[in-house]
Amino acid sequence: MPTIAVLLGCVMMWASALMLSGGLVQWGMIVFALTLHSSLSHEILHGHPFNSDRAGTVLGLVQPGLFVPYLRFKALHLAHHRDANLTDPYDDPETQYLDPAVWVGLPRMLRGVLTVNNTLLGRMVIGPLIGMSGFIRSDWRAVRAGEKNVAWHWLMHAPGVGLTLWVVSLSQMSIWAYLAACYGALSVLRIRTFLEHRADEHVAGRTVIIEDRGILAFLFLNNNFHAVHHMHPDVAWYQLPALYRDRKHRFQRFNKGYVYRSYGAVFARYFLRTKDPVAHPLWHQGDE
Numbered sequence: 001m002p003t004i005a006v007l008l009g010c011v012m013m014w015a016s017a018l019m020l021s022g023g024l025v026q027w028g029m030i031v032f033a034l035t036l037h038s039s040l041s042h043e044i045l046h047g048h049p050f051n052s053d054r055a056g057t058v059l060g061l062v063q064p065g066l067f068v069p070y071l072r073f074k075a076l077h078l079a080h081h082r083d084a085n086l087t088d089p090y091d092d093p094e095t096q097y098l099d100p101a102v103w104v105g106l107p108r109m110l111r112g113v114l115t116v117n118n119t120l121l122g123r124m125v126i127g128p129l130i131g132m133s134g135f136i137r138s139d140w141r142a143v144r145a146g147e148k149n150v151a152w153h154w155l156m157h158a159p160g161v162g163l164t165l166w167v168v169s170l171s172q173m174s175i176w177a178y179l180a181a182c183y184g185a186l187s188v189l190r191i192r193t194f195l196e197h198r199a200d201e202h203v204a205g206r207t208v209i210i211e212d213r214g215i216l217a218f219l220f221l222n223n224n225f226h227a228v229h230h231m232h233p234d235v236a237w238y239q240l241p242a243l244y245r246d247r248k249h250r251f252q253r254f255n256k257g258y259v260y261r262s263y264g265a266v267f268a269r270y271f272l273r274t275k276d277p278v279a280h281p282l283w284h285q286g287d288e
Contacts, residue, residue, distance in 0.1 A: 002238045003040070003049035006221075007059075010036045014064060018171035026173060027181055032219070034065045034185035039221040039237075045074040048236045062160035066182050067132055069157030072139065072150070081233055086206045087199050089280055096278070097199065103279035111278070118274040120267060123194050128186035192220045195266060195275060198258060199282045205256035212262045213241065224263070227255040 010033050017029035043049075044060040060070040076093040085091040089099045096118070103111065116122035117130055142150040168178045200206045210217075210224035217224050221237035225244045228251055229235070235243060244251060252259055260266050 001049075003043055003236065006036070007040050007049075010040060018168065018173060021172050022177075027177060027184070030173070030178065030181040031184040031188065034182060035188045035219050036221075037063075038065055038068075038185065038189055039219060039223065041070060041073060042077070042223065043221060043237055045070075045077060046233055061156060062163060063157065064160075064164045065185055066161055066164060066179070067128075067186065068135075069153045071153035071156055075149070075153065081230065083203050083206075083230060086203060087197050087280065089283065092197075094193070095197070097280040097283070098278055100279040100283055114278045115274060118276065118278055119272055120191070120194055120270045120275075121272055123190045124187040127190040128183055131190075132186070188216075188219065191216060191263060191266075192223060194270070195260065196226050198276060199280055200256065200258075201282060202256065204254050205258060207255055207258065209244070209251060209255060209259045210261075210263060210266065211259065212264075214263070216263045227251055227258070 013029055014033040014037070017026050017033065020026040020029070041060050041063065044056045047056065050056055050059070057071070060074070063070050080086075080092055080094040082091075087095050087097055089095055089097050089102070098114075106114075113126065114130070117127055139150050139154065143154075165175060165178075168175060195208045195210070197206050197208070207227040207230045208224075209227045212224050222240040223229055223237070225240045228240050228244045231251070231254070232240075232243065
């Protein structure tokens with residue numbers, strides 16, 4: 001019920017925002033709703049609120065954020081949950097690290113752009129563009145290579161895109177302003193993913209805990225307790241804080257103290273500073 005309640009509230013906020021006459025309030029409400037909807041989509045693919053793959057697909061198929069098909073998100077994210085591959089430049093679909101051999105072969109300007117992308121400000125401003133361009137190129141190569149499931153995921157996404165844009169066209173919000181809000185939602189989500197994983201020799205030490213209980217924690221549906229989520233991926237978002245509180249020292253020992261007090265602490269430390277190199281620092285001869 002908590003997940004259904006948040007989903008209904010999210011849809012109502014999105015619809016209410018479209019009824020406004022424009023301006024920053026409308027745009028901000030859309031960004032908020034789209035960010036929250038993405039977090040809800042993450043819950044849906046993990047089996048909440050319905051423990052049914054078919055029901056989850058029906059619930060998640062329409063993505064008002066437009067840019068990421070639900071079925072692609074589901075396939076790639078579940079692959080990401082193979083924890084032994086976390087941060088692997090090839091086998092972790094959500095990694096930000098590159099093989100050092102690939103890194104040294106990149107043009108200097110591109111290396112500069114990717115280095116800026118490893119600051120929190122860069123990740124929010126250019127991170128969505130870098131991430132989406134790489135995502136689309138990768139999927140296009142997969143489709144050309146004959147991977148029919150990838151093509152099917154995008155095909156199933158298209159009706160939801162058409163429906164969303166039709167509804168937006170009936171409002172006073174321009175399509176361009178809505179697309180900018182979709183980008184803004186991706187920017188906010190980059191705050192969550194910025195520190196989620198780090199290079200570490202031990203799998204347990206690769207996943208972060210951010211002890212935040214503010215507005216960003218709500219927008220991310222407590223996925224800031226990311227190490228807890230990876231250890232218990234079937235636990236619903238509203239159960240994660242209590243689970244962490246009850247076993248706090250165990251979780252912190254398990255993830256080798258990869259803990260931040262709040263997102264404020266993350267901003268203070270990394271807003272203009274790179275968190276780590278783009279080239280995987282522990283990658284040796286294709287083996288982590």
